[in-house]
Amino acid sequence: MGEKTLPQAGQRGAIPEKQAWKALAALCIGLFVTLLDQSLVAVSLPRIREELGASINQVVWVSAIYLLTFAVPLLITGRLGDRYGQRNIYLIGMAIFTLAAFACSQAPTIEWLILLRAVQGFGGSLINPQPLSIIHRIFAHNRRGAATGVWSAVASSAGLFGPVIGGVLVGTVGWRWVFFVYVPLGLISLVMVARYVPKLPTGTSRIDLLSGLVSLIAVLAVVFSLQQGPELGWTWWVWVVLALGVAALLLFIRMQRNNPRALVPLGLFKYRNFSLGAFAVGMLGFTVYSVNLPIMLYLQVGQGMRAETAGLMLVPMGVISVIMAPVLGRLTDKIAPGLISKIGFSAMIAAMTLFGILMHLQVTPAWLLIAIVLLGLANAMCWSPNSTISMRDLPPELVGAGSGVYNTARQVGAVVGAAALGAVMQMGVDSFSFGAAMGNALLLPVVFLLAGLLAVSRFK
Structure with missing residues (x-):
């Protein structure tokens, strides 16, 4: 392709470590905004419906179409990074995402907003698999845990900060700023990725x-x-x-x-840790990307809290996850695979069980902080080690495909989780008190987390 390329990482990274960390920071901005969207925009839907005169079904599609165009192409977009370079595909995806976000902020009708959200979701799909692939090519093998810890902290906390940021923006400057806020972030990421992320060798034939x-x-x-x-x-x-x-x-x-x-070499699944990790991240996706709704409903409807205050209740979860994930990622480089993952899944099971019990008891919101803090710690212990152990032993030619499969497993898990918890909540309010209905919904993920715990217990 006529590009200056860099060697693959062995014990040494493909680029100096200081530059590699700057590259990771640039990539994480894009990762954060694409995953933040899934919870951020949901907060603005009532105001969008009111101002654009939309039906309930139309505002549901403002979120649903993004998730569809984001999740569906992930297997292909991960492979595109192998074929044309992860850096190039990331830059294209971020340009599409940022332009579409600006257009969404100016959308004159609900129909235009839905169409532009589809484009924005596709941009996010181009972005999302690339950071994990690049991390495993620019960092040395014994530094990937720390780097993946940062990536995991961003990935796991994005959904937790969404309700807080969304509530503040919608309540102060209006729903259009929920989309416009992506523009400066996208531009910063474009400049930083172009400057710090190297052009790595491509190694895939035609798709x-x-x-x-x-x-x-x-x-x-x-x-x-x-x-x-x-x-x-x-x-x-x-x-x-x-x-x-x-x-x-x-x-x-x-x-x-x-x-x-x-498109997905079956040789990927010969790597035991990758197969187990991809399954486990699906169970995490089922849980983490769907728990916000029953928690927020319990706080706002069950306990009468304002939306902004309820959103702030979740801040400790995100902050703890962001602080602890890089630390635990570094530990993953040094101790037996799976130990932190097992503790993490066990802690998440305990947190979800505690949520269910406390909501059944109709406790005051302050008691929920115990479960919120525990879930933040569990997030850090689950996401970072899982992605590190799953990906770090894949050969360079399989990293892009592996990243696509891994991200697809997470997103499909999120879709299944949202649908399942929604159904349990809907059935529960017809048969139980409101608090009990929300508590039952948060007990459902325990079954899936037990399956995830079994998987990570078999890491080698």
């Missing part, structure tokens, strides 16, 4: 377009049916769409066998 099409159909059908099924009452055609997605997924796996241009 199998037919496999790409089948993967899009599979993920789109599964994500759409799980995301919209509860709202549509699980009509017969939703089940048909889900069955089509599962069939397409099975066909996709069959197409990857002995395919030299495989």
